[in-house]
Amino acid sequence: xxxxxxxxxxxxxxxxxxxxxxxxxxxxxxYGITIPEWRVLATLGQFGRMTxxxxxxxxxxxxxxxxxxxxxxxxxxWLKREPNRADQREAFLSLKPRGRTVYEDLAPxxxxxxxxxxxDLAPEDRAALERxxxxxxxxxAAIGSGSDNASSDSESARL
Amino acid sequence: xxxxxxxxxxxxxxxxxxxxxxxxxxxxxxYGITIPEWRVLATLGQFGRMTxxxxxxxxxxxxxxxxxxxxxxxxxxWLKREPNRADQREAFLSLKPRGRTVYEDLAPxxxxxxxxxxxDLAPEDRAALERxxxxxxxxxAAIGSGSDNASSDSESARL
DNA sequence: TATTGTTATACTCTATAACTATA
DNA sequence: TATAGTTATAGAGTATAACAATA
Numbered sequence: 188x189x190x191x192x193x194x195x196x197x198x199x200x201x202x203x204x205x206x207x208x209x210x211x212x213x214x215x216x217x218y219g220i221t222i223p224e225w226r227v228l229a230t231l232g233q234f235g236r237m238t239x240x241x242x243x244x245x246x247x248x249x250x251x252x253x254x255x256x257x258x259x260x261x262x263x264x265w266l267k268r269e270p271n272r273a274d275q276r277e278a279f280l281s282l283k284p285r286g287r288t289v290y291e292d293l294a295p296x297x298x299x300x301x302x303x304x305x306x307d308l309a310p311e312d313r314a315a316l317e318r319x320x321x322x323x324x325x326x327x328a329a330i331g332s333g334s335d336n337a338s339s340d341s342e343s344a345r346l
Numbered sequence: 347x348x349x350x351x352x353x354x355x356x357x358x359x360x361x362x363x364x365x366x367x368x369x370x371x372x373x374x375x376x377y378g379i380t381i382p383e384w385r386v387l388a389t390l391g392q393f394g395r396m397t398x399x400x401x402x403x404x405x406x407x408x409x410x411x412x413x414x415x416x417x418x419x420x421x422x423x424w425l426k427r428e429p430n431r432a433d434q435r436e437a438f439l440s441l442k443p444r445g446r447t448v449y450e451d452l453a454p455x456x457x458x459x460x461x462x463x464x465x466d467l468a469p470e471d472r473a474a475l476e477r478x479x480x481x482x483x484x485x486x487a488a489i490g491s492g493s494d495n496a497s498s499d500s501e502s503a504r505l
Numbered sequence: 506t507a508t509t510g511t512t513a514t515a516c517t518c519t520a521t522a523a524c525t526a527t528a
Numbered sequence: 529t530a531t532a533g534t535t536a537t538a539g540a541g542t543a544t545a546a547c548a549a550t551a
Contacts, residue, residue: 190392191389195463196362196365196369196459196463199361199365199366200366202483203358203361205487206355206358207359221540223542232348233347233348240508245350250510250511251544252543253510254512274551275550276510277509278510294347297348297353300355303485304485304489305354305482307481308481308482312474312477312481315470316478318468318471319471319474320361322467324357326463326465327365327368328364330368331364331368380518397532399531399532399533407519409532409534410519410520410521410535412533413532413535434526434528435528437533
């Protein structure tokens, strides 16, 4: 008998939605940034300097989505674009001081949010969560690549 | 340091997306149904007979989304609409034989998919997963209701 | 001929608003 | 005055296609 409340894919989607919405409200209310903008910011905060292509690969964003988010962030003066002289097709992106300031406010907020999420879990469950996420992620990817969708670009989900 | 790969909200969103896409491809390729249609089907398969309002509440779908999914499924002859004589504003929905047949093909497929997902997990991790999902779900809801979004209607997510 | 990145356009999905009918 | 449900419309968000520049 299929019961939605106990069906793992359903539970994952509902949980991820709730978590994602609550987190997004933190940074959108504070700085008016969208999800792609947040992802670009977080990626550049993590890696320092990289091309739009690599940002997209790491943040799982379509190249057109990256392009638009980067344009917006550059217009706000949060990002810097430096042409790569070794390959003029691409440019290196990095945070400008203003973007760095925003990132350094948001990153601890995000980490704090994640910490609150697990604070009531038993220590052994917290450890189990890491193992389980690894396991399920690998399994889901393996099941998926059985058909055709091996390397995807974008996002989208639900159920 | 915020690293996307180890950041719990990110991991949940990525995992839920992968799982959801793979599952959706199972029923969309087989029967050409959308996510809302699948949710309506699953809800009526589970409860037998209920109003559109209750389907939406259980399946977390907006009333306009339910309305359109129900219309489509009725046109296909998968669903039956019976006016409630005690309250003529609403109607009871239920599966017609054809819808029941589809449901009885898809439900085991979906359950099998979920079973494959966890088949490589250690038994104790499988048990932990249930506890963790309960815990995180409650916590995420609690954190969220701190602001204003107490009772929502819709979906949407990501990060 | 392939790749990075941009822009215009189209598409999908979901929500809002307005409405009907009933309570 | 409130609720169930429908329909039309609008709005996000994302993808496709076409393109420019470079390799």
